[in-house]
Amino acid sequence: MTKTTQTLTLSAALLLSACATAVTPTPFEAGGDVLAERIAYEPVKTPAKNVILFIGDGMGVSTVTAARIYAGQQLGKAGEEHQLSWETFPHTALSKTYNTNQQVADSAGTASAMYTGVKTKAGALSIGPDAPRGSCDQVTGAGLPTFFDAASAQGLRLGLVSSARLTHATPAAAYAHSSERNWEYDGELNDAARAGGCHDIAAQFVDGNMFDVALGGGRRAFLRDTDVEPDYPDEMGRRTDGVNLIDAWQAKNPTGKVVFDQAGFDTLVPGQDDRVLGLFEPSHLKFDSMNTGPDADPSLADLTAKAIELLSAKGDGFVLMVEGGRIDHAHHGGNAFNALSDTVAFAKAVAVADAMTSDSDTTILVTADHSHVFTIAGYPTRGNPILGLxxxxxxxxxxxGKPALASDDAPYTTLGYGNGPGAVTGPRPMLTDEEVQDPSYLQQATVPSSGETHGGEDVAIYAKGPRSYVVSGVVEQSYVHDAISYALDLD
Ligand SMILES: [Zn+2]
Structure with a gap:
C-alpha cells in the first residue's frame, strides 16, 4: 500500500468511526508491517521434529471469514480486521477437495487423501478408489499406508484429538481401512461384510493400537449393548459382539489410562501416562457453546494442550491430528451460530498449540476437508453484526436506520445457505434482529433439504514451521500428505 492510499483509507476509516453508532471500526494500517515481516522471513529448511495437522471439518473460506468477524465482534471490534490464530501463518495454498467419484466431497474420502496421499471414493477410509463402497469384496489388500504409519515407523509418537466421535470419518481414516465410513461398530456391518472378514472401525482402532494419545467422543462404539454409558444412565453401548473394546484396549495397554470426563482428564500426568484413551461422550462432544456447567467436557483447546504435553513429555517427536469436528455438523443443521462458535473454539486450539511449540522444530498445518454452501452477502455496513440482518x-x-429489504420487501441476513433446513417455501417472513441473532436460528436457504450439504470449492491450507514453505499454490488435497511427509523427512 502506498503512503497516499494508506492516508486516504485511514481518513475514511476515521470518518466511518465518527459516524458509526454500534461499533468503531479499526483503521487499516497493517500493510507495511506485513510486508516487512515477509521480507525478513527466513524459512527453516531442516526437517521438523513434530507436525500438528488441524482439520476444521467443513471449514470453508466463507466460514473462516465469518468466524473471523464473529470473533472480532465478540472482542468489541468491528470484526472484519480481526485475525484468527492461523491467519498470521506465512504460507497458504488452496486445496482441491473432490473425491475420485464426487465433484463435492465427503469427509472420509478427503481425510484419506490427506493421510495417504491418494484420493479415493466418498465414504471410503484409507483404501484405494477401486473398492465398491459398503462392500467387503476388494478391501483386503486395498489398505493404503498413512503418514501416521510412516511416522510411527520412524519412532515418532502419535496423537489424535477430535470433538467428533473418534470413529467418525476424519479421525477414522487415520487408523482404519474400510469401504464404509458408517461401519463404526460391529452392528453396522452387513452380513456379507462380516462374512467377508471386514472389521468395524472401533475394533480396528484397538487392533492397530497405533495412537499413544486419543481424545474425543464416540464411546458407544467401544461399549457393549449391555454396558451402561458413564454419566448417561439411560444410554447403553452399541456393540452386539459381546466385546468391551475399552477393556480390550486396557489389556493391550496395561499401564495406559482410560478417562471419561473432566475429572479423569485432570488426573493425566505428562511423562507418566504414556498411553491415554479419552472417550468423553457416547457420541460427539457437545457444541462448544453448549459445553458448560458441571457436566462440561474438556474444551478442544484443553484436549489439544494435554495431547501435546503427553506426547512431548519425554522429548520424543510426535505427529498430532486435531479435528474441529462439529463446525460441519452445525452447518449441516443450517445453524451458522454454532458453526462460527465452534470455529472460534478451533482457533483457540490452534493458538494454544502454536504457543506451546517452537517454529524452529514444529510444523503446523491448518486446513479443512471440504467447504459448505455457506454465503456472506448483501452489502452490510462495516461492523454490522455478522449474525444479524x-x-x-x-x-x-x-x-x-432500517434493515435493507429484498425485492419481496422482507429483510434478510448476511449469512445464508445454498440449501438446507432453513429454506422458506412460502413468502419470506418479516425477520427481526432478535430472531436472527438467536443461537438456535436457522439461516434461510435457497433449496430446501433436510440437511445442508458440503460445498465443492477449494479450501485453504495455512502453514508455519520447518519446511512449511512447500505449502503454496493450488494443490490437490492429497498433497497435504506429501507436505507433511517432506516436513518430517519420512521414508
Ligand atoms: Zn459433513
Missing part, C-alpha cells in the same frame, strides 16, 4: 451503509459511513 443486513443494514446498508448510508453513504456517509453510518448504518442506515
Amino acid at each position: 443486513v443494514y446498508w451503509n448510508d453513504g456517509a459511513g453510518a448504518p442506515s
Whole structure:
C-alpha cells in the first residue's frame, strides 16, 4: 500500500468511526508491517521434529471469514480486521477437495487423501478408489499406508484429538481401512461384510493400537449393548459382539489410562501416562457453546494442550491430528451460530498449540476437508453484526436506520445457505434482529433439504514451521500428505 492510499483509507476509516453508532471500526494500517515481516522471513529448511495437522471439518473460506468477524465482534471490534490464530501463518495454498467419484466431497474420502496421499471414493477410509463402497469384496489388500504409519515407523509418537466421535470419518481414516465410513461398530456391518472378514472401525482402532494419545467422543462404539454409558444412565453401548473394546484396549495397554470426563482428564500426568484413551461422550462432544456447567467436557483447546504435553513429555517427536469436528455438523443443521462458535473454539486450539511449540522444530498445518454452501452477502455496513440482518451503509459511513429489504420487501441476513433446513417455501417472513441473532436460528436457504450439504470449492491450507514453505499454490488435497511427509523427512 502506498503512503497516499494508506492516508486516504485511514481518513475514511476515521470518518466511518465518527459516524458509526454500534461499533468503531479499526483503521487499516497493517500493510507495511506485513510486508516487512515477509521480507525478513527466513524459512527453516531442516526437517521438523513434530507436525500438528488441524482439520476444521467443513471449514470453508466463507466460514473462516465469518468466524473471523464473529470473533472480532465478540472482542468489541468491528470484526472484519480481526485475525484468527492461523491467519498470521506465512504460507497458504488452496486445496482441491473432490473425491475420485464426487465433484463435492465427503469427509472420509478427503481425510484419506490427506493421510495417504491418494484420493479415493466418498465414504471410503484409507483404501484405494477401486473398492465398491459398503462392500467387503476388494478391501483386503486395498489398505493404503498413512503418514501416521510412516511416522510411527520412524519412532515418532502419535496423537489424535477430535470433538467428533473418534470413529467418525476424519479421525477414522487415520487408523482404519474400510469401504464404509458408517461401519463404526460391529452392528453396522452387513452380513456379507462380516462374512467377508471386514472389521468395524472401533475394533480396528484397538487392533492397530497405533495412537499413544486419543481424545474425543464416540464411546458407544467401544461399549457393549449391555454396558451402561458413564454419566448417561439411560444410554447403553452399541456393540452386539459381546466385546468391551475399552477393556480390550486396557489389556493391550496395561499401564495406559482410560478417562471419561473432566475429572479423569485432570488426573493425566505428562511423562507418566504414556498411553491415554479419552472417550468423553457416547457420541460427539457437545457444541462448544453448549459445553458448560458441571457436566462440561474438556474444551478442544484443553484436549489439544494435554495431547501435546503427553506426547512431548519425554522429548520424543510426535505427529498430532486435531479435528474441529462439529463446525460441519452445525452447518449441516443450517445453524451458522454454532458453526462460527465452534470455529472460534478451533482457533483457540490452534493458538494454544502454536504457543506451546517452537517454529524452529514444529510444523503446523491448518486446513479443512471440504467447504459448505455457506454465503456472506448483501452489502452490510462495516461492523454490522455478522449474525444479524443486513443494514446498508448510508453513504456517509453510518448504518442506515432500517434493515435493507429484498425485492419481496422482507429483510434478510448476511449469512445464508445454498440449501438446507432453513429454506422458506412460502413468502419470506418479516425477520427481526432478535430472531436472527438467536443461537438456535436457522439461516434461510435457497433449496430446501433436510440437511445442508458440503460445498465443492477449494479450501485453504495455512502453514508455519520447518519446511512449511512447500505449502503454496493450488494443490490437490492429497498433497497435504506429501507436505507433511517432506516436513518430517519420512521414508
Ligand atoms: Zn459433513
